[in-house]
Amino acid sequence: xxxxxxxxxxxxxxxxxxxxxxxxxxxxxxxxxxxxxxxxxxxxxxxxxxxxxxxxxxxxxxxxxxxxxxxxxxxxxxxxxxxxxxxxxxxxxx
Amino acid sequence: xxxxxxxxxxxxxxxxxxxxxxxxxxxxxxxxxxxxxxxxxxxxxxxxxxxxxxxxxxxxxxxxxxxxxxxxxxxxxxxxxxxxxxxxxxxxxxxxxxxxxxxxxxxxxxxxxxxxxxxxxxxxxxx
Numbered sequence: 001x002x003x004x005x006x007x008x009x010x011x012x013x014x015x016x017x018x019x020x021x022x023x024x025x026x027x028x029x030x031x032x033x034x035x036x037x038x039x040x041x042x043x044x045x046x047x048x049x050x051x052x053x054x055x056x057x058x059x060x061x062x063x064x065x066x067x068x069x070x071x072x073x074x075x076x077x078x079x080x081x082x083x084x085x086x087x088x089x090x091x092x093x094x
Numbered sequence: 095x096x097x098x099x100x101x102x103x104x105x106x107x108x109x110x111x112x113x114x115x116x117x118x119x120x121x122x123x124x125x126x127x128x129x130x131x132x133x134x135x136x137x138x139x140x141x142x143x144x145x146x147x148x149x150x151x152x153x154x155x156x157x158x159x160x161x162x163x164x165x166x167x168x169x170x171x172x173x174x175x176x177x178x179x180x181x182x183x184x185x186x187x188x189x190x191x192x193x194x195x196x197x198x199x200x201x202x203x204x205x206x207x208x209x210x211x212x213x214x215x216x217x218x219x220x221x
Contacts, residue, residue: 065178073180084211 009039036072051075110135118164
């Protein structure tokens with residue numbers, strides 16, 4: 001179920017402040033953030049972010065198409081290295 | 095059998111039901127269409143007059159996205175998800191379920207036929 005429109009999108013205020021500041025100083029530095037649940041609002045477009053995925057910060061350049069998604073959607077938290085293959089067979093079994 | 099928009103030939107069910115044979119028309123829109131054209135939803139599709147069919151066709155043409163156009167729209171939406179590199183887009187690319195379903199078992203619709211891995215031993219043999 002979606003979020004009540006009465007509340008508006010979930011945006012982390014502090015992050016919005018940071019974006020404002022970057023806008024004023026013209027800084028291109030990626031904005032480091034842990035706020036994966038924060039919705040991408042139009043103000044974020046054209047900014048660089050570094051989104052935490054639990055281990056690293058994933059760099060993201062926000063485009064117009066991404067508005068409405070959450071920051072976390074662009075920083076995968078799982079690494080899938082694939083099944084099978086020769087190495088896995090030798091080490092895994094026996 | 096009546097034809098709407100050239101290709102669609104809904105059969106002789108009630109109008110609300112047969113409208114749903116058009117791609118992009120579900121229960122909700124079928125009801126809405128009947129409402130807006132003033133056609134009784136219980137009237138059989140074969141009993142629709144030329145006038146009523148024309149009305150339906152005009153309305154569908156002008157205000158609704160159906161059939162090929164609708165299919166293209168859906169593909170575009172998926173394409174957008176793929177392009178922006180978000181989680182849902184990744185799932186579409188990999189052909190795995192998109193809505194957070196389990197993939198340990200099931201998920202065969204998305205993953206296709208089973209690909210059995212050779213040499214995987216049963217529980218008994220491993221002891």
